[in-house]
Amino acid sequence: MPVYDRSYRRWDGELKRRALRFVPIMSMGVKNALGMKGGWFFTLLLRTFMVVSLVPTLLLFFANYALAFRPDFLPLGFLGFLEELRPYRAIQYPLLTRLNILFLMVYTVLFGSGLIAKDRASGALPLYLSRPLTLADYVLGKVGIIGWFVAAFTLVPNLVLWLFGVLADDRAGAFHEALPLLGPIVAQNVTAIALYSLTILAVSSLCRRPMFAGLIWFTIVVFLPTLTAGIGARLGSHAIPAASPNDALFALGYDLFGVGELYEQAHGPARGDARFAIEGVFSFVNPFGKTPPGWCWASMAAWCSLSLAVLTTTLRRQEVVGDSGRR
Amino acid sequence: MSDGAPRVIELAGLTVRYGKNVAIQTLDAHCPAGAVGLLGPNGAGKSSLIKAVLGLLQPSAGSVRVLGHEVPRHALEVRRRVGYMPESAVAFPGMTGFENVAYAGSIAGMPRGEARRRAHEVLEYVGCGEERYRAIEEYSQGMRQRIKLASALVHDPELLLLDEPTNGLDPSGRSEILELIRDLGHEKGIHVLLSSHVLDDVEAVCDHVLVLARGELKVAGSIAELKARYAGARVRLTIDGEAGGAARFLELAQTRGFEALLPDPLDPRECLVKLKDGVAPQALLRVALESGVRVRRFVPRGASLEEVFLETIDPTASAGGNR
Amino acid sequence: MSVELSRVSHWYGPVIGLNDVSLGFHPGVTGLLGPNGAGKSTLMRLVTGQAPPSQGEIAVFGERPFANPDALMRMGSCPEHEELYDHLTGRDHVFALLHYGGFPAAEARRLGERAIERVGLAAAAHRRVGAYSKGMRQRLRIAQAIAHEPDLVVLDEPLSGLDPVGRREMIDLVRELGASGRTVIVSGHVLHEVEKMTRRIALIHRGRVLAEGTLDEIRRALDARPHHVRVATSDPRALARLLLEEPGVVSVEFAGGEARFEVKEPAPFFDRLGRIAADGAPEVTEFEATDDNLQAIFDYLVA
Secondary structure, three states, rough: OOOOOOOOOOOOOOOOOOOOOOHHHHHHHHHHHOOOHHHHHHHHHHHHHHHHHOOHHHHHHHHHHHHHHHHHHHHHHHHHHHHHHHHHHHHHHHHHHHHHHHHHHHHHHHHHHOOOOHHHOOOOHHHHHOOOOHHHHHHHHHHHHHHHHHHHHHHHHHHHHHHHHHHHHOOOOOOHHHHHHHHHHHHHHHHHHHHHEEEHHHHHHHHOOHHHHHHHHHHHHHHHHHHHHHHHHOOOOOOOHHHHHHHHHHHHHHHHHOHHHHHHHOOOOOOOHHHHHHHHHHHOHHHHHHOOHHHHHHHHHHHHHHHHHHHHHHHHHHHHOOOOOOO | OOOOEEEEEEEEEEEEEEOOOEEEEEEEEEEEEEEEEEEEOOOHHHHHHHHHOOOOOOOOEEEEEEOEEOOOHHHHHHHHHHEEEOOOOOOOOOEEEHHHHHHHHHOOOOOOHHHHHHHHHEEEEEEOOOHHHOEHHOHHHHHHHHHHOOOOOOOOOOEEEEEEEOOOOOOOHHHHHHHHHHHHHHHHOOOEEOOOOOOHHHHHHOEEEEOOOEEEEEEEEHHHHHHHHHHHOOEEEOOOOHHHHHHHHHHHHHHOOOOOOOOOOOOOOOOEEEEOOOOOOHHHHHHHHHHHEEEEEEEEEOOOOHHHHHHHHHHHHOOOOOO | OOOEEEEEEEEEEEEEEEEEEEEOOOOEEEEOOOOOOOHHHHHHHHHHOOOOOOEEEEEEOOOOOOOOOHHHHHEEEEOOOOOOOOOOOOHHHHHHHHHHHOHHHHHHHHHHHHHHHHHHHHHHHHHEEEHHHHHHHHHHHHHHHHHOOOOEEEEEEOOOOOHHHHHHHHHHHHHHHOOOOOEEEEEEEOHHHHHHHOOEEEEEEEEEEEEEEHHHHHHHHOOOOEEEEEEEEOOOOHHHHHOOOOOOOOEEEEEOOOEEEEOOOOHHHHHHHHHHHHOOOOEEEEEEEEEOOOOHHHHHHHH
């Protein structure tokens, strides 16, 4: 037709069915998070932080790489100790998670505290809810967003380290030796992802200001260990520290990777400097050995269920009552 | 309302309760095809009705059918075909206007490329130019309303639910949005349910109305029919010149047996005269000629929508009205 | 004149809010109109003494309003977006602000009660403001504005959030305030409703005054522009043939069952039309000038 009709046109396309409805929420969320702006100082701080947060991962990679291919990179004494550690290399996985936890918490607060809070503040929830989406899709999408970032500091470096370890070790049967490690790696890190995503989302759904949500979550996660450790020491119970999410996570790692046995095996024959070095490395993970794993699993389950409950209740309430009516 | 016409929304015995608070009480109503206005005082149950139509709440009793689908059981089906423009200031945070509309399309289930293409098309239609690339937090009220309308249209719904679409808009903005809605409702064949307190908007856009009060249906019908039913014949006249002329005219009219309703206190030259049965309105023009005044406006009409509304909500409190 | 602005200009950084505005407000209701961003809120802020004008003079009852408690006592304002204290009850809210404003407690209570009655909040005054609907909050804001019986009342969109019953009540309230001799400045976007409150308007656009006065005066000043008259009739062309004999008729358009005339001299035209309609040949069912309402004048001046 020669003249273009600028008025409203109908659309005859097909709307996608159920399956992947949460994907747009996830991809838009990750895009927004990565494009976060806040002035030059904030950006500088963020970039520096991002670089620094890669240090533990890179260090471990370097150590593995050096051990495997370039032993001459390492100073002599240090080398000796690492060689001692090689049979017990399973330790590096819970160690890496332990080392990354601080960075992980900051990233969770940074990218996760606004996920639902900002939607509530800007009134986006009625827009979501009037679309052909269920609340489950919405939550799944949001979990996906923060899940990406958490995975980037837990599951991904662990898996890549594992892969590297398998590829770099040219001994026969190395693969079969490394395979059983995969289970614990996935178990501990997926738990971490679920725990962190669900808890930050739950807190975010309760607030309209991201900073508020972030502060609350950070306070709980950082101060709870002190509280539970104190109470546990008072009551002489080792189970109480399991209430703190981080402590429970590390204790799970201790149990899953059999850190206790590894320590015995490594510490026993070690002599001199190597002994101190091994003590040093294991000191990050050993203290969590006293908490019984059963309690840890229970605690994880409780935190995740609580978060899900909070999420569902708050969001359902938003559905019906809504934040509107003001202004 | 004519039976046999397709029913866009059907409510049968609908009851909505929030705890002990009853928002809607056994409501039986239906919206015919076309543009329907939803009116009612605050607390009448309009927002609960809209939430029920979107499938956002489980009715305590009764049923809701929208476009042939039962809700909330098939809520997702319904929401594929319904576009909702909320009253409050809503937007997806941290995105430009265009991204807002495209995102709205993609979470409705449109493939990404289509959502973007269609977003541009719809933004063009609602009159959003280069501003679409600015962050939505910077938008004026007029732009926000347009983006909301565009987000509601992007997935090409069959039914549009509009809640106070002219909120906060200046007179030009109001006429533009109303023009768009009129176009969508009448020319493009999209069903419209318009909830508003501004009766002028509803009169301008809709053909039918549903009036709710305290969770019950007070009145439902076509606007033309209701106006005729509620006020009977009256004529609005504006007299040219000074006020004395109008007074003369009214006096003469009264001696001829016409009843003059309350004049407009702001301008006594605006007259509202009730007709006698069987008398043609043009008789009043003869009266005007006799009293030597010039008439600038001669409009026989039924009541204004406002009069219908006030009459149905509280029949005891009806005054003559002045428009 | 209660409020007088003389050559007032006001800017925010590089953005100009009002540009050399000279305007006067008399007792009674004046509608303040204009597109969004035209300068209405700026004008209201300056008149209620929230900022001194960058240039020019404002006199409210003869005094400068800025930082002038005496002048401020004589005025009440209801801005469009005003936060309320959600935790107070309606009654306490009105009372508190009156009391802090300097009224002794008993007086504040009495005035507060009266204001609450007047805006129709008596039934809900004991409930927390946080539980109020949008319309109720609006009524509370208006109660605040009129409680201390000010001589000048400035209302920015007083009908927003109100349902049709509330709108009618508020329109009546505004008219009452004007009729009682107060100076009321009202801004609104639904022109049909502003027309019900007053016939006197001031139209602002891009920081300048486009028009000031009663609708009649403004329309007459625009008389150079032809009037548009719409006539519904059974035989538009026959009617047109008759009316085109009038020299003042500039053009005629046919649409539906109507003939639309453009007329330069309305008086003889309406005389003739009235006679034709009274005679009934051809039958005329309705006629009106389509552009002597506020919407038409606004569109013409602002477009």
